[in-house]
Amino acid sequence: MRISTFFYTLRQGVRNMFRNAWFSMASIATIASCLLLFGIFYSVVTNFTNIVKNAEAGVAVTVFFDEGLTDEEKQQIGEFILARDEVSKINFVNADDAWNSFKEEYLGEYADGFTENPLEDSEHYEIYMKDISMQTNLVKYLETLPGVSHINSSQQTADALTGANKLISYISVGIIGILLAVSVFLISNTVMIGISVRREEIGIMKYIGATDFFVRAPFVVEGLIIGVIGAAIPLAIIYFIYIKAMAIIMERFSVIGSILQFLPVETVFATLIPVSLGIGAGIGLVGSFMTVRKHLRV
């Protein structure tokens, strides 16, 4: 292809966009609406997933020992636990640590009355899991270990978090399905309008002897530009909404803000920008490709 033809194709693509301004705006609006919904949904779900993950990370199973166990035996129990697939890390908490932590958390200055450590027999392991849904299996295993006196775990918390995870997955699949269906419907309608607008033009080009590539290229350039603009608009809108929403939550609902950890805008956008631009450009390319293809066999 000649350089002049390449630039002609680019120029025509941009011009086509302005020539069919209403059609271009309709296409941009369609893509932007779909990607706005997608972006909002993605931001909410990523934050929700992050909150659940943080909550999961704080949930531990505690293992106490039989009386009179030697340090070596306790260490061996620790090694057995660490070898399990479910376990991400373990902490050994000795009696002094346990008492200090208890004092600090619950007694404060009233602890001065205690001369001995009342938690002498409370040495234990805190076990953190890779996935909270594995808790039941892990507890069953821990119960079989010799030297373990009892195990503290909250099945309710584990069940709630596992349930939340499942709920997020179901909602994600459902909403993505709905968004996809809406997008396909809107985009196919826009493409149909595009076909009727371009039918005559494509026919003329083909009669004059234009190759499929020559006819298609400006439309593809146009589709690409429309797709990228259609993706950039919702990204900008979501960016400002996200920052504003975070500021409002921190300012007016500081309690929520201190309990739940929201992701910074940069983290969300590190994925959202390439994905949205990719989808936008893809929709634009496929849409324009389909529009032209139907009329190339003239």
Add this chain to the structure above:
Amino acid sequence: MALGKKKKQRVIAEDDLIVFDNVTKIYEDNGSLALNGISLTIKRGDFVFIVGDSGSGKSTLIKLLLRELTPTSGELYVNGINLSKLRHRQVPKYRRNLGVVFQDFRLLKDRNVYENVAFAQRIVQTPNRLIKRNVPAILSIVGLAGKYKARPKQLSGGEQQRVALARALINKPPILICDEPTGNLDPRNSWEIMKLLEQINNRGTTIVVVTHNREIVNEMQKRVVTMKKGVIVSDEEKGGYIDEN
């Protein structure tokens, strides 16, 4: 000796530009017989009118020449190319051998006169510097040098047809096919277009004109092929419009 089933390839004389060899066209969708075994040869430099009533097969004949359709049986050669054997990807290159003018002009409405004409050159990847030289030249020939910036809707029917003619001719095709070129024009503009076609023919371009315009056909005294119900009923040098009634 085994004879084999390979069909004998017809030898086309160098002077024969368009050859319909026993061409039949049946439309697959409704089974109607549009052309029934027609044979017709048009030589280089000919000026031929194709006339006939609606349903006589004129439009099908044009569509076959444009390679919009392919024959159901028989062979069609244009400029030595067997159109039945032409692949889809070879069609654009073939069409660059043809200049085409339609009754409804078929100009790109959102481009000016210059761009409409230049478009045909861009398709064949003519360098910009040549386009800038060729377009004004051809617009002068068709008498529209001063209107290169106008959009199609700012032009009269006759002027639009001249733009279509300029676009058809700019790549110097050996054949010009005109489908009812005066169908949307008043008598004065019709005659001007026909005079232009005659001048172009005098420069060596073969011209095929499908028309209903009795007066022009009778006046111009060119070769006239008359069709009826898918067959050629007469083919006369310096003929006239045969009155069906």
